[in-house]
Amino acid sequence: MEKVALLKCESYDVDLIESKIREGFQLLGGEKFLRKLIPLNSKVLLKPNLLSVEHKESPVVTHYAVFEAVIRVIKEYTDDIVFGDSPGFGDGRKAAEKCGLIAVAEKYNVSVVDFNESVNAKLENSLLCKTWTVAKAPYEADVVITLPKLKTHAMAYFTGAIKNQFGCIPGTGKATWHTRMPKAENFCKMLLDLNSVVKTSFAIMDGIIAMEGNGPKSGSPYNLNTIIMGESITAVDSTAVRLIGYDNPLDTPVLKEAYDSKYGAVLPEDIEILGEKLESLKAKNFQLCRKGGDFYFINPKVTNFLRELIAPSPHLVPEKCISCSRCKEVCPESPKAIEMIDKNGKKYPEWDMKKCIRCFCCQELCPVGAIETKQSALGKLVSGGKK
Numbered sequence: 001m002e003k004v005a006l007l008k009c010e011s012y013d014v015d016l017i018e019s020k021i022r023e024g025f026q027l028l029g030g031e032k033f034l035r036k037l038i039p040l041n042s043k044v045l046l047k048p049n050l051l052s053v054e055h056k057e058s059p060v061v062t063h064y065a066v067f068e069a070v071i072r073v074i075k076e077y078t079d080d081i082v083f084g085d086s087p088g089f090g091d092g093r094k095a096a097e098k099c100g101l102i103a104v105a106e107k108y109n110v111s112v113v114d115f116n117e118s119v120n121a122k123l124e125n126s127l128l129c130k131t132w133t134v135a136k137a138p139y140e141a142d143v144v145i146t147l148p149k150l151k152t153h154a155m156a157y158f159t160g161a162i163k164n165q166f167g168c169i170p171g172t173g174k175a176t177w178h179t180r181m182p183k184a185e186n187f188c189k190m191l192l193d194l195n196s197v198v199k200t201s202f203a204i205m206d207g208i209i210a211m212e213g214n215g216p217k218s219g220s221p222y223n224l225n226t227i228i229m230g231e232s233i234t235a236v237d238s239t240a241v242r243l244i245g246y247d248n249p250l251d252t253p254v255l256k257e258a259y260d261s262k263y264g265a266v267l268p269e270d271i272e273i274l275g276e277k278l279e280s281l282k283a284k285n286f287q288l289c290r291k292g293g294d295f296y297f298i299n300p301k302v303t304n305f306l307r308e309l310i311a312p313s314p315h316l317v318p319e320k321c322i323s324c325s326r327c328k329e330v331c332p333e334s335p336k337a338i339e340m341i342d343k344n345g346k347k348y349p350e351w352d353m354k355k356c357i358r359c360f361c362c363q364e365l366c367p368v369g370a371i372e373t374k375q376s377a378l379g380k381l382v383s384g385g386k387k
């Protein structure tokens with residue numbers, strides 16, 4: 001049973017929010033819990049939602065008062081705190097400056113880190129993706145605390161703790177993922193894998209003023225008056241979607257995938273809500289947004305076109321291939337994106353690039369290293385020269 005703390009908080013008064021966050025940690029286990037979450041002298045990275053360059057009271061981004069309240073609490077356990085994000089639109093530092101986060105950070109000697117600096121990472125027990133290029137700062141932090149804003153999202157229906165970490169993909173690399181994984185099922189698996197790569201440790205969700213309607217950028221503010229906290233990002237998101245009107249969390253694509261993949265607690269019976277009763281904070285007439293369900297970049301045609309142009313692709317080194325067919329067996333696409341073809345009396349894999357989602361499981365699991373990844377010049381430019 002996973003635990004989340006559900007707090008009622010009716011304003012962005014920083015002292016009030018601080019007291020609520022302390023109450024939340026108390027409910028989750030108090031001092032002992034905090035000491036385990038933030039070991040002595042550990043480096044903590046805070047990951048707010050900075051989708052774009054927005055003004056201080058904008059419902060698009062995590063409010064600066066929530067950010068300040070979290071720092072006040074965490075500061076008692078470590079002096080090594082940094083924060084950052086790679087916005088979907090615009091520059092991370094500018095976004096942090098405009099919405100007031102830089103001013104708060106300077107007050108507490110917290111530094112902003114550049115999420116464009118990336119690192120290549122591997123994820124062994126992945127749901128889908130084994131090789132990654134992610135922002136170096138969250139990857140190397142000891143403790144990653146996500147600070148999502150509770151918002152509607154046209155494609156994902158909802159964005160919270162799990163989806164917030166998409167900002168750990170540097171810059172335009174995010175567009176590449178949309179072209180690689182336009183199907184909702186794969187994109188959601190990728191988001192869950194990403195949370196494993198950066199090891200998201202805890203979530204504190206800003207649902208004081210949430211966003212309804214045409215989210216995640218053009219919706220309307222909604223006074224939901226809540227903060228949700230917990231170690232389990234699936235449990236935090238599940239609680240959030242129930243508050244805004246999804247009585248069954250499996251009606252949202254990311255949580256459906258999390259449940260199907262046994263990634264974490266999703267069903268109400270597997271989550272203990274501490275603090276306020278869910279019923280007492282449920283939104284009335286909250287305007288949901290369910291436009292997509294798939295994660296096409298603009299539309300399927302543009303997505304496929306861009307995928308050919310910018311996404312890296314697997315290539316065979318024929319002289320190394322031992323014709324074992326493992327690449328075909330591990331390909332998660334159905335029907336398979338690889339067929340074994342006879343050439344000069346030997347079987348070689350051949351790829352159907354229209355089906356291939358570039359998860360690179362075949363490359364990763366080839367026993368003799370006979371598959372390499374190649375990228376076009378444009379793809380290299382888009383991803384900053386990394387794979």
Ligand code: SF4
Nearest residue numbers: 321322324325327366
């Ligand atoms: S897994 Fe490697 S060695 Fe086996 S068939 Fe595929 S490319 Fe060849």
Ligand code: SF4
Nearest residue numbers: 331356357359360362
């Ligand atoms: S062919 Fe390789 S990279 Fe493409 S979907 Fe299959 S396993 Fe993934």
